[in-house]
Amino acid sequence: MNKLPINLPNIFENEHLYGYVSRLCLLNGILDSNSIQKGIMGCNKALAALPLFKESTHELAIFISDKFSLPLADVFTRHTLLGLFRHNIDPTVLRKVVAKDYSRKTVISLEQTEVYWGKAWRYCPCCVEEDKVQHGTAYWHVEHQLPTSLTCYKHVKTTLEYKCQKCGLVTTNLGCKPIPTAQCEKCGHTHESMSLHLNRDQKSIQESGFRLFNDTSNFDSSMQYYMLDVDSIVRSREDISESLELRYKELDDSFFDWLSESELTVYFGHDSSIGTVQSLRAHRMVRYSGRAKLLYVLLWQRYFYHLRQTAKQ
Numbered sequence: 001m002n003k004l005p006i007n008l009p010n011i012f013e014n015e016h017l018y019g020y021v022s023r024l025c026l027l028n029g030i031l032d033s034n035s036i037q038k039g040i041m042g043c044n045k046a047l048a049a050l051p052l053f054k055e056s057t058h059e060l061a062i063f064i065s066d067k068f069s070l071p072l073a074d075v076f077t078r079h080t081l082l083g084l085f086r087h088n089i090d091p092t093v094l095r096k097v098v099a100k101d102y103s104r105k106t107v108i109s110l111e112q113t114e115v116y117w118g119k120a121w122r123y124c125p126c127c128v129e130e131d132k133v134q135h136g137t138a139y140w141h142v143e144h145q146l147p148t149s150l151t152c153y154k155h156v157k158t159t160l161e162y163k164c165q166k167c168g169l170v171t172t173n174l175g176c177k178p179i180p181t182a183q184c185e186k187c188g189h190t191h192e193s194m195s196l197h198l199n200r201d202q203k204s205i206q207e208s209g210f211r212l213f214n215d216t217s218n219f220d221s222s223m224q225y226y227m228l229d230v231d232s233i234v235r236s237r238e239d240i241s242e243s244l245e246l247r248y249k250e251l252d253d254s255f256f257d258w259l260s261e262s263e264l265t266v267y268f269g270h271d272s273s274i275g276t277v278q279s280l281r282a283h284r285m286v287r288y289s290g291r292a293k294l295l296y297v298l299l300w301q302r303y304f305y306h307l308r309q310t311a312k313q
C-alpha cells in the first residue's frame with residue numbers, strides 16, 4: 001500500500017477508520033470503492049464490533065499507525081468503536097487484538113447493539129458545515145456512531161441523522177456516501193437539522209457513553225465498568241415476590257415501564273416493541289454477564305440508580 005501513487009490525506013482526530021478509507025477512495029477517484037471497502041471492512045457497519053477483528057482491518061490499522069506515528073492501540077480506540085466496546089472485552093484478549101502480531105485465531109464474539117439505527121452511519125448536520133469550513137471537507141466522526149448517543153457531542157441539541165427525511169434512505173455502506181452530506185444521494189432532498197432536548201436519563205446514558213469512549217485508563221481496568229450484579233440485587237430485594245422467577249419477572253416489568261416513562265425506548269424505536277428485546281431482560285443480563293451489551297448495562301445501572309433515589313424519598 002505504501003508504494004502506490006495515491007493521494008494520502010491526514011486522518012482527522014475523531015475520524016472513523018472506515019470513514020478515512022472511503023474518503024481516501026473518493027479523493028483518488030477510485031470508482032469501485034464499494035467492492036474495495038467490502039474487501040477491507042466486511043459488512044461495513046459502524047456499530048458492529050466483529051469487522052474490527054478482520055485481518056484486513058488490522059492491516060489497515062497498522063498502516064495508519066505507521067504512516068501517522070500513532071500507537072496501534074490508539075488507532076483502534078480513537079478511530080473505531082473499540083474505544084467503547086473494549087469495556088466488555090477481556091483485557092488479555094484485547095491486548096492480543098491491538099498487538100502487531102494479531103492472529104485470526106483470537107476469536108471474539110460480540111454482537112451488534114440492538115439500537116434503532118443499528119445498521120446506519122450517523123452524522124451531525126452542524127458538524128458537516130463546520131468541518132467543511134475548518135478542514136475543507138466533512139468526515140465521519142467516531143463519536144457520532146456511539147450507540148449511546150442521541151445528539152452530537154459538540155452540538156448537544158442537534159439530533160444525529162441516520163436517514164433521509166423524505167425518502168427514508170439509510171446509509172449502511174460508506175461506498176455510497178464517502179463523506180457525510182446534508183443532501184440525500186437518492187432523492188436530492190436537503191436535510192434540515194433537528195433539535196432534541198435530552199431529559200435527565202437520556203443525558204446520563206449519553207454522557208456515560210462519552211465517558212467510557214474517552215476513558216484513558218489502561219486495558220486492565222476496562223472491565224470494571226461492566227460489573228453489574230443483577231442477580232444479587234434481585235435476591236436481596238424483599239419488596240417483591242417470594243419466587244425468584246417471579247422476582248425476575250416483576251423486575252423486568254418495572255424496568256420496561258421505567259424505560260418508557262424515561263423515554264429511553266427511543267433507543268429501540270417504539271415503546272410497544274421494547275418488551276420484545278429479549279437480551280435486555282434481567283436473567284439474560286445475569287447469564288451473559290461480562291458479555292452483555294454495553295448500552296444495556298448502562299440502562300440497568302441507571303434503573304438501579306432510579307430505584308435507590310425513589311427509595312430515599
Ligand SMILES: [Zn+2]
Binds near residue numbers: 124153155158
Ligand atoms: Zn455536531
Ligand SMILES: [Zn+2]
Binds near residue numbers: 164166168186187
Ligand atoms: Zn432521500
